[in-house]
Amino acid sequence: MNADFNAIMSGRRQLINLGYRLLGSLADAEDVVQETYARWYAMSAEEQQAIEAPGAWLMTVASRICLNQLASARVRRETYVGEWIPEPLPEPTEWIAGRTGTDRADPADRVTLDESVTMAFLVVLDALTPAERVAFVLHDVYGYPFGEVAEIVGRTPAACRQLASSARRRIRSAQPPASRSPNPSPNPSQSAGQAEIVRDFKAAWAAQDIQALIGLLDPDATATADGGGLVTTHVEPIVGGVEIARAYAELAGVVHGHTTFVECSVNGLPGLAALREGRTVSVFAFEIAGERIRRIWAVANPEKIRPWQVSLGD
DSSP states (O other): OOHHHHHHTTTTTHHHHHHHHHHHOHHHHHHHHHHHHHHHHOOOOHHHHSSHHHHHHHHHHHOOOOHHHHHHHHHHHGGSSOOOOOOOOOGGOOEEETTTTTEEEOOOOOOOOOGGGSSHHHHHHHHSOOHHHHHHHHIIIIOHHHHHHHHHHHOOOOHHHHHHHHHHHHHHHHHEEEEEGSOOOOOOHHHHHHHHHHHHHHHHTTTTOHHHHHEEEEEEEEEEEEEEETTTOOOSSSEEHHHHHHHHHHHHHTTTTTTEEEEEEEEEEEEEEETTTTTTEEEEEEEEEEEEEEEEEOOOTTTSSSTHHHHHHH
């Protein structure tokens, strides 16, 4: 019994990883994993023993639950206040599990940080149809053959191949020319260079130096904020380097003396977190291309930054 239990539970981390990549939400991924295990333990012992590969069964069930969740998420987001941004992830070593942020995370609850969970990548995935996203993630990220993807998505293998191909094209077209591959992986020197740019941005922002900010921003840069209607943010994306520089300089003037900005890793890449009275109030992710900031994602929705509260706040 213990061996069977351990074998089943050993797949928990992979299920969390899958759920986060498919849904862009750690909280939703945790719900999916709980539902998946609930379905397993709702079966009789005979039914469980009849399943030759329990791990594959769990992945299949979790994928189908995610597919249904993606469809319903589109409906929910029609009433979401402002822009929806995926939940940002801190470094795994900093994680605090649970939605109350009180208990240290079990390693099985951590999402592996790689190129398939960068904020830029997840934002593009979110623009795909549910079927495209599931087909692409299962095949291109997890290496599932299209025959198995077809069983999960409910399409033919040929149709799933087309879904993944369509997703690949859309992902490439959304990426800056220097990094156009379906699954870009920044090397350490690139990450170091990005960290320096983020550090310069932080300094210019604190100094309210509009010209320095303009120099760090791509002329066509976009800054998007997600407050979920729970905190005040820019409801519409800010477009243009000059416009972003002015808006952020104005914001710095408002929060000066009340907020501390710290450098941190956001979904595996250099980013910033804003702390107020020891609590994380917003997390900033960046897409950098050609030594300039191309996109900024600011997540301030308190429900999305709960894993950050103890990791950076205490």
